[in-house]
Amino acid sequence: MSALTKSSSLKEWLRYLEQLHPVEIELGLERIRQVATRLSLETPYQVITVAGTNGKGSVCAMLEAILRSAGYKTGMLTSPHLIDFNERIRVASEPAEDHVIVEQFQRIEEARGEITLTYFEFTTLAALLLFQASDLDVAILEVGLGGRLDAVNLVDADCAIVTSIDIDHQQYLGDSREQVAWEKAHIFRSGKPAICADPEPPQTLIDYATTLGADLWLFGRDFNYSGDQLQWAYGGRSQRRGALVYPALRGANQLLNAAAALAALESLKEKLIVPAHALRLGFLHAVLPGRFQIMPGVPSIILDVAHNPHAAAALAQNLGNIPTTGTTYAVVGVYDDKDVLGIMRHLVELVDHWYCASLGGSRGMKADNLISIIKHAQSQPFRLDEDRLEEEQPASRHPVVKPAIRPRKHVTQSTYTAFDSPEAAFRQARQQVTDNDRILVFGSFATVGPILKVLAQDGLY
Numbered sequence: 001m002s003a004l005t006k007s008s009s010l011k012e013w014l015r016y017l018e019q020l021h022p023v024e025i026e027l028g029l030e031r032i033r034q035v036a037t038r039l040s041l042e043t044p045y046q047v048i049t050v051a052g053t054n055g056k057g058s059v060c061a062m063l064e065a066i067l068r069s070a071g072y073k074t075g076m077l078t079s080p081h082l083i084d085f086n087e088r089i090r091v092a093s094e095p096a097e098d099h100v101i102v103e104q105f106q107r108i109e110e111a112r113g114e115i116t117l118t119y120f121e122f123t124t125l126a127a128l129l130l131f132q133a134s135d136l137d138v139a140i141l142e143v144g145l146g147g148r149l150d151a152v153n154l155v156d157a158d159c160a161i162v163t164s165i166d167i168d169h170q171q172y173l174g175d176s177r178e179q180v181a182w183e184k185a186h187i188f189r190s191g192k193p194a195i196c197a198d199p200e201p202p203q204t205l206i207d208y209a210t211t212l213g214a215d216l217w218l219f220g221r222d223f224n225y226s227g228d229q230l231q232w233a234y235g236g237r238s239q240r241r242g243a244l245v246y247p248a249l250r251g252a253n254q255l256l257n258a259a260a261a262l263a264a265l266e267s268l269k270e271k272l273i274v275p276a277h278a279l280r281l282g283f284l285h286a287v288l289p290g291r292f293q294i295m296p297g298v299p300s301i302i303l304d305v306a307h308n309p310h311a312a313a314a315l316a317q318n319l320g321n322i323p324t325t326g327t328t329y330a331v332v333g334v335y336d337d338k339d340v341l342g343i344m345r346h347l348v349e350l351v352d353h354w355y356c357a358s359l360g361g362s363r364g365m366k367a368d369n370l371i372s373i374i375k376h377a378q379s380q381p382f383r384l385d386e387d388r389l390e391e392e393q394p395a396s397r398h399p400v401v402k403p404a405i406r407p408r409k410h411v412t413q414s415t416y417t418a419f420d421s422p423e424a425a426f427r428q429a430r431q432q433v434t435d436n437d438r439i440l441v442f443g444s445f446a447t448v449g450p451i452l453k454v455l456a457q458d459g460l461y
Contacts, residue, residue, distance in 0.1 A: 052163025
């Protein structure tokens with residue numbers, strides 16, 4: 001047991017949690033269920049659980065903004081954080097304060113006894129304890145990794161959403177979309193709405209939902225969207241929402257994410273009434289830092305936590321829609337357990353100067369290794385992953401908006417520089433750019449987060 005108390009700082013508690021469990025990630029629900037039972041944990045509110053390879057953070061952000069605009073008191077659990085740990089746990093759209101989180105940590109520490117918990121498991125329990133005491137109407141829970149054995153799956157969701165399905169975290173989820181889909185489908189519950197926004201869901205997800213007896217909603221069959229340059233519309237099983245404003249969140253995938261959020265709300269319409277004005281306000285006010293986030297002013301600074309090939313493909317498509325006449329500087333840092341070559345293949349033709357940053361920790365890739373992989377990606381012919389991008393424009397009963405993909409700028413002579421940290425790489429990039437240039441910051445949360453902190457210190461965020 002720890003010597004920490006309610007008087008200890010949040011930083012002290014987080015340092016303790018980082019070394020409490022023998023491994024950083026250990027999937028499984030047995031340990032956390034035992035502790036939850038000891039804590040008499042309950043969820044006396046509606047629960048929406050969101051999983052997916054990419055897009056789950058956007059869906060959570062839109063759901064929170066819409067439900068808050070409709071007058072509901074919300075709780076939201078997301079991960080990882082970009083700047084402050086408190087970002088992970090929100091009540092009524094506000095990050096939880098340090099002392100409130102510490103109080104929950106102390107309760108968990110006293111209850112766990114001989115059971116060790118991971119950092120994420122501690123965080124999940126702390127959020128659920130806080131939500132239980134906050135008189136919520138609805139909680140939005142973002143799955144950390146996979147679904148079946150993730151700590152969030154401790155809770156029986158009233159509605160579960162799976163956004164996109166692609167290969168990531170192979171050592172935990174498998175090396176095929178079929179395996180990944182099966183893992184994620186385990187957030188579904190018998191008799192409850194199960195929303196799948198991936199336009200080409202693997203059969204394993206459909207089979208699991210059918211066997212389970214979940215109420216499966218498939219994109220293109222049970223819900224869809226259509227639109228033009230000014231507005232868009234949602235069509236569901238029995239509800240149509242027209243003249244919708246486009247989400248404030250940028251990117252070609254956001255209508256698909258927005259449709260998933262509206263399908264979830266339609267499935268819960270008997271319990272959560274959401275008027276049209278709440279949709280408008282929610283889509284306009286939804287905020288999600290680090291997801292194709294374009295900072296105001298010049299030169300252009302774009303931040304995106306694209307850390308798998310599917311996300312990198314979307315980032316490349318989004319960049320192609322806003323070409324620049326100047327030079328593109330990329331500040332990038334990644335973890336070495338990612339498909340780094342697959343990520344870089346989508347972006348090598350869009351970057352002139354690579355400022356590669358080493359990341360710390362056992363998973364952090366060194367800058368020199370990253371440079372070698374980028375050079376290897378540039379030596380291979382680029383092939384747009386048409387199959388995966390076509391998922392954004394599937395054949396369906398409603399026409400969909402197809403983002404304009406402008407010709408890519410082919411970079412013939414790139415430069416590469418190694419840095420010890422993302423901050424050092426970003427400082428150097430800012431010294432080199434002119435007003436017509438742009439800086440792209442992408443990769444791990446551990447890359448984008450420190451840069452957002454630098455921008456905040458400079459009064460730009």
